[in-house]
Amino acid sequence: MTVNVRGKVLPLLAASALALGVAACGGGDSADDAGNTGTSDLSGELTASGASFPDAYYQVAIEAYAEVAPEVVINYNSTGSGTGKKEFGEGLTDFAGTDSLVGDDDPVEPGSFLYVPTVAAPITVSYNLPGVEGLQLGQETLAQIFQGDIETWNDPAIAEANPDAELPDTPITIAHRSDGSGTTTNFTKFLDEATESWELGSGDVVEWPSDSQGGEKNTGVASIIQQTEGAIGYVDLADATGSELVFAAVENADGEFVMPSIAGTTAGLEGAEVAEDLSYNPLNAAGADAYPITAPTYILVRTSYEDPQTAELVKAFLTWLLTDGQALAEDEFFAPLPDSLAEQALAQLDKIQS
Template structure:
């Protein structure tokens, strides 16, 4: 049975922030991504309690026949997808799940999925309404997987504690209005901090990016009319901004360039050893990006019938304000029964057993009821 797709529209801007005193941010420690299980065991256990459990069909399914399913797209969930691909091999050893590293960006993932170059895709943002008629495979589902912060990472060796940045100052940094790090606007939010006169170097995505879309949507909401560059998977950045391919590419620019500032997913920022700022949230509190703060951003956020949700600029007082959604794209029907079964098993694994692995690679799992709802929607695949 074909499942009709509901088109979700992002909600309008949330109320502007009131100003409150900052909660003292914890210090940031550099850790590598690979095999950090010991360092994150306690956090993983706590977050896994909110994660969904696999539907019985996914837990007890017999081995599927040899099949390859190809995907591409978002680099924001790259670490989670790669982790799940590795562990999925033990569940379905005959199924090969391919995903490039880097994934190519959300724009590429949506395009290749729409053109049926791939059997599944990954995107941090939905299709623009104008593109829906171009999707060759017909009805499809957005499958939410995890959430995580988009960090504002910077390279200022003399600054030892996380900088405090308001949404207005983030906007002004990335559109070139603030050109040196000792600007009075930044100094006003960081009393007692000796800021260097280093020139600001903007690092941004060079590809069509869901991280860019979520970051610019956040600024359109939180900074209002101060933000002049609009929202989308690509925007016109200042001419001297340096472009990087994927989140890891932006992270590499920030790491190599003193004075640089870039928007980088939490997992890549930590793996690269970057410093990142505390950002003032909608409740007026400066919050350091963390998995707990990303989970808090989901408080009061609804999972729509089509699988989309928007945690950006959450009103929750403990929320990190740039917590981003991310999704997997799957068709409701496939002409090849083996491919259909493999895609369904893969999607069920992402919202089921692999949720417990999310925190080990620096992602926050879905709330339990969201995972359950999503697993039920996957019954429509065939």
């Protein structure tokens, strides 16, 4: 993967400094901080932690950025959104990755941070049922499966949407995140908003049925599904693909069954309403082609950094991520931001003070 990525990035490097300078030109004094002198002149180290959902993309992007800014070291630790917000709020990191918004229980002071959208991706519903592929799962059926109301794979609710499938009486094992997770927030938020059956609420952590199994990070959930016949769980497309999991087609707001894909994610983004703080909700968006469990992801940055060098490094990296770095997204199973949202995210960086 690294060889292929670098092969695609290297032709872009000559244009990187120009793209970075153009993108940063709208912000007065902060444009200078964002690296108009060229990223190759930057040096220093950034520490970050957070969401595992976008980790595959962030790691490839960080490696590619090292070609542009060889004297800058960026360490992103995939801890989960909950831990990422906690460490950011405690001042242990320079920025944080999160798929969920900052809540009242998160130790992040209101007004001290900004949301910077980066990419989006589908949350797959992956399962392990040998010999059964291409399952279609309705929204109400999903809710009943994941709260334990439907217990076997040959349940009439599943069979009705899959008349040609030979469904066994295998017990269903629910696989979920054991850590505080934005992936959990978005998945349960989808079930909470789209169905009448869902009773477990939504959040980074919910109380799953007692006989379910929890795994740490998306990779942990993927591992449970791989190892457990009859298991079903929610996993980002990058990790689900890397683990060679089987996906279900999920019913969307238009009543169509759609497989998780970048095209379906992009269709879901088109109808998303963006709030003033740049948070947005593409879940269950209208459109026949929209994949319904499309999740955003953000980087949290501080409104003010005590160290001017840290502010400069953060702005320069994120400016690159929102310009040249977007070209890396699709190869890692993420959808780049729509142009209008990417422009708003770039403008968000101008608000960072030092």
